[in-house]
Amino acid sequence: MKFIDEYRDAAAAKQLARQIARLATRPWNLMEVCGGQTHAILKFGLDELLPPQLALIHGPGCPVCVTPVEIIDKALEIAARPEVIFTSFGDMLRVPGSRQDLLSVKARGGDVRIVYSPLDALKLAVQNPEKEVVFFGVGFETTAPATAMAVFQAARQGVKNFSILVSHVLVPPAIEAVLSSADNRVHGFLAAGHVCAVMGCEEYHPLAAKYRVPIVVTGFEPVDILQGILLCVTQLAEGRAEVENQYSRAVRREGNPAAQKLIREVFRVVSRKWRGLGEIPNSGLGLRESYAAYDAEQKFGVAGLVVEESSECRSGEVLQGKLKPYDCPAFGTRCTPEHPLGATMVSSEGACAAYYRYRRTPVPPAS
Amino acid sequence: MCLAVPGKIISIQGEDPLSRIGKIDFGGVLKEASLAYVPEAEVGDYVIVHVGFALNRVDEAEAQKVFEYLREMDQLAELDEAVKPGPASGETPPAVR
Ligand code: SF4
Numbered sequence: 001m002k003f004i005d006e007y008r009d010a011a012a013a014k015q016l017a018r019q020i021a022r023l024a025t026r027p028w029n030l031m032e033v034c035g036g037q038t039h040a041i042l043k044f045g046l047d048e049l050l051p052p053q054l055a056l057i058h059g060p061g062c063p064v065c066v067t068p069v070e071i072i073d074k075a076l077e078i079a080a081r082p083e084v085i086f087t088s089f090g091d092m093l094r095v096p097g098s099r100q101d102l103l104s105v106k107a108r109g110g111d112v113r114i115v116y117s118p119l120d121a122l123k124l125a126v127q128n129p130e131k132e133v134v135f136f137g138v139g140f141e142t143t144a145p146a147t148a149m150a151v152f153q154a155a156r157q158g159v160k161n162f163s164i165l166v167s168h169v170l171v172p173p174a175i176e177a178v179l180s181s182a183d184n185r186v187h188g189f190l191a192a193g194h195v196c197a198v199m200g201c202e203e204y205h206p207l208a209a210k211y212r213v214p215i216v217v218t219g220f221e222p223v224d225i226l227q228g229i230l231l232c233v234t235q236l237a238e239g240r241a242e243v244e245n246q247y248s249r250a251v252r253r254e255g256n257p258a259a260q261k262l263i264r265e266v267f268r269v270v271s272r273k274w275r276g277l278g279e280i281p282n283s284g285l286g287l288r289e290s291y292a293a294y295d296a297e298q299k300f301g302v303a304g305l306v307v308e309e310s311s312e313c314r315s316g317e318v319l320q321g322k323l324k325p326y327d328c329p330a331f332g333t334r335c336t337p338e339h340p341l342g343a344t345m346v347s348s349e350g351a352c353a354a355y356y357r358y359r360r361t362p363v364p365p366a367s
Numbered sequence: 368m369c370l371a372v373p374g375k376i377i378s379i380q381g382e383d384p385l386s387r388i389g390k391i392d393f394g395g396v397l398k399e400a401s402l403a404y405v406p407e408a409e410v411g412d413y414v415i416v417h418v419g420f421a422l423n424r425v426d427e428a429e430a431q432k433v434f435e436y437l438r439e440m441d442q443l444a445e446l447d448e449a450v451k452p453g454p455a456s457g458e459t460p461p462a463v464r
């Protein structure tokens with residue numbers, strides 16, 4: 001297919017890897033902040049093409065994985081109500097709350113349905129006027145325009161039996177949380193291409209300048225990721241700390257103004273808890289007052305629920321790159337994709353799930 | 368879940384920019400997507416689609432740049448005989464000349 005296969009070319013990947021090896025003269029850690037990139041890195045074995053002094057740290061780049069237990073518990077409570085059709089992307093169904101997951105609510109008779117798009121959830125609301133249809137709005141800036149449009153259309157069409165459990169999060173505040181942590185070990189970032197397709201690159205300039213780190217907006221195919229790494233390493237070798245755009249075929253500097261406009265119309269920036277990272281100021285989106293009628297937390301009175309994270313799952317450390325999944329004592333034993341203890345084992349973009357599938361043991365030290 | 372994939376618009380329904388729907392061809396698999404965020408998109412364009420929405424048009428000229436870059440690297444490599452087989456992982460990479 002066009003714009004896919006050509007970016008999986010093995011010869012091009014090897015050429016890029018050779019160049020990276022020539023430039024990576026010091027031990028550097030790069031963090032990719034997108035679960036799609038994490039998945040591709042392990043699937044295509046890109047980490048194995050890199051010289052040993054260059055480490056890839058898998059950041060908090062999977063929205064499913066960073067959704068806190070608290071919101072899952074709110075989802076479970078809403079989904080169990082008899083009048084509710086609870087809709088969600090498929091990845092959220094197995095994410096454990098403090099006691100169960102959406103799938104077990106469904107098994108006990110809850111009407112939980114997987115949708116492909118938030119607009120499908122809105123359609124369900126129109127088709128089922130006697131029901132309350134709730135959509136679980138998770139995701140980064142990539143997904144927020146879709147949720148925003150569903151809310152906007154619901155308001156425009158006067159659909160009243162529709163609401164959103166909003167758990168949208170923003171990438172730049174998470175990057176800043178990683179960079180400002182006292183034991184930060186990250187020297188450069190691969191920023192998530194599709195987040196930037198919506199938001200553009202401007203937000204990253206202050207971060208690159210303040211923390212003196214290269215930030216390279218990067219795509220998702222092997223050649224994209226390796227070129228992103230090469231650009232990042234080139235900057236490090238030359239002592240530069242700039243924002244660069246490897247993924248210019250889909251990312252313009254200003255992003256997508258139409259999508260940003262609708263995000264601003266429907267949402268405002270709020271503080272959010274991240275699983276494993278705690279509360280990060282101004283790191284998420286919540287509905288504006290003018291759209292409060294579509295806020296499921298208010299509609300179902302669950303806004304006050306507070307839940308602590310379980311202690312066994314170490315995903316907080318995994319998401320900050322402090323622990324590799326196979327170093328978690330539960331990895332592959334008490335915690336597997338069939339019986340996940342944490343969200344990072346559920347989503348195919350979660351680091352634990354990707355390691356479980358492609359990399360059960362550490363990459364052997366190169367001889 | 369942030370997965371977004373490129374596909375080609377093969378037809379467009381509707382006039383209202385907020386509710387234009389495109390039929391998108393993903394390598395033979397057809398799906399519909401909202402074109403609300405790509406008002407400039409036309410039949411024949413490639414768009415990046417995520418959860419039912421086209422997020423951006425794929426810029427063909429920019430798409431070529433990755434390969435131009437690779438070709439330039441090839442030419443540089445030819446000039447630089449130090450890049451024979453490429454360093455096996457684990458070896459100290461050769462210094463940049
Ligand atoms: S392996 Fe399971 S328990 Fe361990 S960090 Fe990953 S998700 Fe949590």
